[in-house]
Amino acid sequence: MDMKTDKKKLGLKEKYKLLTRDLGWETTYHTADEVFPYVKYEGIKVHDWGKWEDPFRLTMDAYWKYQAEKERKYYAIIDAHAQNNGHLHITDARYLSALKLFVQAISPGEYAAGKGFARLGREFPGVGPRVACQMQAIDEIRHAQTQIHAMSNYNKFYNGFHAFADARDRMWYCSLPRSFFDDALSAGPFEFMIAIGFSFEYVLTNLLFVPFMSGAAYNGDMATVTFGFSAQSDEARHMTLGLECIKFMLEQDPDNLPIVQRWIDKWFWRGFRILGVVGTMMDYMLPKRVMSWREAFEIYGAGNGGALFNDLARYGVRLPLEWNDAVKALDHMTHQLNLGLYQWSFGTAFHTGIPSDEDMAWLSKKYPDTFDKYYRPRWEHIKKLKEAGTPFVNTGLAKLCQVCQIPTPYTEPDDPTALCLRESEYKGELYHFCSDGCQRIFHDEPEKYIQAVLPMPQLFQPPLGGDIGAWMNWVGLKNGVDNGDYDGSEDQKNFAAWRATATSNQ
Ligand code: FE
Numbered sequence: 001m002d003m004k005t006d007k008k009k010l011g012l013k014e015k016y017k018l019l020t021r022d023l024g025w026e027t028t029y030h031t032a033d034e035v036f037p038y039v040k041y042e043g044i045k046v047h048d049w050g051k052w053e054d055p056f057r058l059t060m061d062a063y064w065k066y067q068a069e070k071e072r073k074y075y076a077i078i079d080a081h082a083q084n085n086g087h088l089h090i091t092d093a094r095y096l097s098a099l100k101l102f103v104q105a106i107s108p109g110e111y112a113a114g115k116g117f118a119r120l121g122r123e124f125p126g127v128g129p130r131v132a133c134q135m136q137a138i139d140e141i142r143h144a145q146t147q148i149h150a151m152s153n154y155n156k157f158y159n160g161f162h163a164f165a166d167a168r169d170r171m172w173y174c175s176l177p178r179s180f181f182d183d184a185l186s187a188g189p190f191e192f193m194i195a196i197g198f199s200f201e202y203v204l205t206n207l208l209f210v211p212f213m214s215g216a217a218y219n220g221d222m223a224t225v226t227f228g229f230s231a232q233s234d235e236a237r238h239m240t241l242g243l244e245c246i247k248f249m250l251e252q253d254p255d256n257l258p259i260v261q262r263w264i265d266k267w268f269w270r271g272f273r274i275l276g277v278v279g280t281m282m283d284y285m286l287p288k289r290v291m292s293w294r295e296a297f298e299i300y301g302a303g304n305g306g307a308l309f310n311d312l313a314r315y316g317v318r319l320p321l322e323w324n325d326a327v328k329a330l331d332h333m334t335h336q337l338n339l340g341l342y343q344w345s346f347g348t349a350f351h352t353g354i355p356s357d358e359d360m361a362w363l364s365k366k367y368p369d370t371f372d373k374y375y376r377p378r379w380e381h382i383k384k385l386k387e388a389g390t391p392f393v394n395t396g397l398a399k400l401c402q403v404c405q406i407p408t409p410y411t412e413p414d415d416p417t418a419l420c421l422r423e424s425e426y427k428g429e430l431y432h433f434c435s436d437g438c439q440r441i442f443h444d445e446p447e448k449y450i451q452a453v454l455p456m457p458q459l460f461q462p463p464l465g466g467d468i469g470a471w472m473n474w475v476g477l478k479n480g481v482d483n484g485d486y487d488g489s490e491d492q493k494n495f496a497a498w499r500a501t502a503t504s505n506q
């Protein structure tokens with residue numbers, strides 16, 4: 001017998017309420033403070049968690065349905081890519097350096113974000129943010145997985161992919177993003193939200209996924225385009241969650257503003273430092289380029305970021321302290337970082353190379369004020385050294401920034417011919433920094449940053465004891481195979497040979 005019901009179907013709003021807000025309860029046999037011990041110590045005052053507006057009224061059942069659909073599409077394309085020899089359809093195997101850097105340095109960050117959001121899903125008392133954080137935790141794990149799966153096909157044919165997990169923990173250039181995520185994961189829940197929800201999602205992923213994924217499309221990399229689209233469709237939700245959290249803090253109590261502003265200052269600069277890697281991939285690693293890093297920053301950084309800060313101005317939020325330093329760095333950062341990667345390329349699990357004449361013409365067109373003046377002469381010099389059989393290698397160990405952990409390759413904001421170095425003494429020890437921003441961040445929380453594990457000093461710890469060969473084993477780097485110039489590498493030779501068999505009767 002059919003049961004008569006009052007209503008055939010729940011309305012979306014009602015269903016959402018039952019499946020999210022109504023899942024919460026008031027604590028009885030423990031106090032709320034005991035159950036949520038981390039939510040107060042950062043100093044953020046929240047008077048009413050019920051005021052949290054959920055930007056996406058997404059319930060768990062709808063979430064699984066959407067994500068499952070995306071997974072089906074994603075794996076269908078990945079499968080087709082593998083079966084159609086997708087690894088031969090890229091413009092050139094030198095493109096893969098960008099992907100190697102991505103899987104070593106960025107994908108583990110997705111996983112770290114997943115861990116962090118799982119923690120936030122437990123630590124926030126409000127039901128609205130808890131559900132949203134739980135969904136984002138699952139998203140981030142999925143991003144790490146889809147990225148690793150997409151790249152596993154390249155790993156069958158090319159070098160440098162195999163030890164990405166060791167690289168994440170031990171490689172010097174990976175410590176830039178690793179330290180970013182370690183810093184965020186060891187912060188309180190609200191700061192984590194600004195670090196990831198604002199800095200990583202808002203400042204970084206727009207620049208990472210949109211221009212970088214179109215770079216992948218331009219270079220015939222179907223696998224990366226597919227994970228990019230699959231992840232990017234989650235990003236709108238993630239960015240909104242971060243922004244919602246910022247607005248919520250600012251609306252709950254005026255005392256929250258200085259704390260939030262300090263985090264925005266800090267995480268903008270930490271995010272901008274990671275963008276150096278992303279920009280270098282765009283300017284130097286793509287055989288076929290979509291737009292320069294500078295152009296991407298103008299659209300996604302200055303354009304979208306500027307609009308965001310206009311929106312936040314009504315709460316009293318101003319632009320991040322180092323915004324102007326960032327703008328001044330735009331025409332220099334990628335050139336300086338790429339010169340660093342080239343001279344230390346015996347220690348990179350990807351290939352670098354001297355830009356071709358055609359590349360240099362493009363760079364001077366995109367950076368008319370700086371490339372020909374400061375950077376072309378250096379590449380011409382490096383080219384001559386290589387032709388003379390004495391390629392330029394820097395075996396000196398770089399000074400590392402105690403905060404962002406890069407080997408201080410950048411110049412003064414107002415003088416592109418002087419290296420930017422800062423020093424501070426703290427409790428009798430001397431610490432180095434790459435910039436005013438990183439030095440300021442250090443002085444806000446010195447006890448946190450003096451504990452940082454830095455890759456260069458690690459080289460001299462047991463069991464490595466300064467032995468470069470032992471270090472290479474330790475980071476999973478195969479010398480003469482994974483590292484050095486693309487020119488003459490196994491990747492280059494294999495790609496040329498395989499392409500020849502695919503396009504001729506050889
Ligand atoms: Fe993600």
Ligand code: ZN
Binds near residue numbers: 404435
């Ligand atoms: Zn730094």
